[in-house]
Amino acid sequence: MDTGLVRHVLRWVPFVLRLSLLLLLLAGALLTCASRVPSARTVEQFRAAVAAGEVDRVSYRAGGVGTLINDSHDVVQMEDPHDLMTLKWSESPLVWHEVPGDITDTRGVAYTVDLLRADVGRAPVRPSLTVDSGRDSGGGIFPDWPFTFLGGEKLWWLATAWVVAFVVMLLGPPPRLANRWAWFWMFTVGQIGAILYFVLEPRPLWRGLGEVPVPEKRVEGGSGCLISIGLSVISVVLAGGIGQLVSVVLG
Numbered sequence: 001m002d003t004g005l006v007r008h009v010l011r012w013v014p015f016v017l018r019l020s021l022l023l024l025l026l027a028g029a030l031l032t033c034a035s036r037v038p039s040a041r042t043v044e045q046f047r048a049a050v051a052a053g054e055v056d057r058v059s060y061r062a063g064g065v066g067t068l069i070n071d072s073h074d075v076v077q078m079e080d081p082h083d084l085m086t087l088k089w090s091e092s093p094l095v096w097h098e099v100p101g102d103i104t105d106t107r108g109v110a111y112t113v114d115l116l117r118a119d120v121g122r123a124p125v126r127p128s129l130t131v132d133s134g135r136d137s138g139g140g141i142f143p144d145w146p147f148t149f150l151g152g153e154k155l156w157w158l159a160t161a162w163v164v165a166f167v168v169m170l171l172g173p174p175p176r177l178a179n180r181w182a183w184f185w186m187f188t189v190g191q192i193g194a195i196l197y198f199v200l201e202p203r204p205l206w207r208g209l210g211e212v213p214v215p216e217k218r219v220e221g222g223s224g225c226l227i228s229i230g231l232s233v234i235s236v237v238l239a240g241g242i243g244q245l246v247s248v249v250l251g
Contacts, residue, residue, distance in 0.1 A: 015209055021161045022198035022205070025146075028158030029195065030242065031093050032145040034250075037243025038088050038096035043105045046089060046097070053125035054091050059150045061086040061132040062113050082112045086132060088150060095250050096150070141188040165194040169201075176202050176215055182224020190231030192238075 049055050063085055084103035090096045103111045120129055130150070146162035149155050169175065169183050177200055178186070186193030199205050202212045219227065 011209060018198050019205070021164060022195065024157055024161040025165070025195050025198065028146060028155055028161070029192075029239075030246070031155065031158075032149065033239045033243040034094045034246040035088075035090070035096050035150045035243075037240060037247050038098040039247045040100050041097040043087075043099055043103065043111045046087065046099060047119055049089070049091065050119045050123045050127070053123055055089045055123070055127045056092070056125070057090045057128050057130070057150065058116070058120065059086075059088045059130045059132045060084055060113070060116060082114060083110055084113060084116065087111070087116070088132075089127065090150070092250075094246055096247075143188065143191045145191070146194075162194050165197060169194075169197055173202060176200075176212060176218070178219035178224050179221060181221030182219045182227070185221070185225040185228035186231055188228070189225070190228035191235040192231055193228070196231075 046055075050058075062083065086098070087103050088096060088098040099111075105111060117129070120126060132150075143162075146158050147154070166187055169187065170180060174180075175183055175197075183193060183197060183201075186196065190196075203210060
């Protein structure tokens with residue numbers, strides 16, 4: 001086999017893998033953004049969509065507040081585990097809806113967990129049904145978007161891409177723009193560090209293959225920590241903007 005051809009192929013393999021992982025991360029980020037900015041719908045619209053088999057994922061939180069008259073004839077507010085606090089659903093991975101405010105129909109009648117399960121059970125295409133705990137994933141400083149997704153389905157390919165990016169950053173060639181500690185903070189607190197890493201390291205993606213430029217100074221860990229705080233704010237704004245755009249275009 002021509003050694004020149006082999007050498008040429010081997011030069012392209014890391015670039016292709018890098019581009020593939022970046023595309024997976026971008027696709028996962030888009031899905032996450034869309035799921036976190038659902039468009040408003042009514043209970044009647046949800047029930048009609050379920051009956052038509054147009055819903056593929058449902059995420060809800062139960063435990064609303066109901067009214068009870070006790071033995072002393074006092075009106076008491078208490079938590080009713082059968083009432084819904086939130087109701088979100090998707091018609092496709094990029095199209096998400098929710099019922100804002102109280103989960104009631106146009107007559108003011110509460111839509112309960114029992115009614116939800118009954119509607120889902122009668123659907124011609126049964127959607128996945130997931131209880132939203134209302135708590136974060138408990139991952140500490142690590143981002144939750146690569147590892148959680150509404151509706152119960154885990155995006156294993158997204159989680160794998162993020163973990164691979166993290167391992168490459170820790171164990172791969174020395175980064176060019178910042179040291180590993182700085183990139184660690186941008187991966188975790190900064191939320192979108194994995195995407196930036198594949199775009200910028202070791203050579204800016206838009207410059208293709210070639211020699212790795214040597215920067216005059218690399219970002220150190222302390223500066224990387226400060227940058228990561230700014231990135232976390234930027235990532236929230238970007239996620240909201242992208243999610244809103246997807247909602248307007250597709251919702």
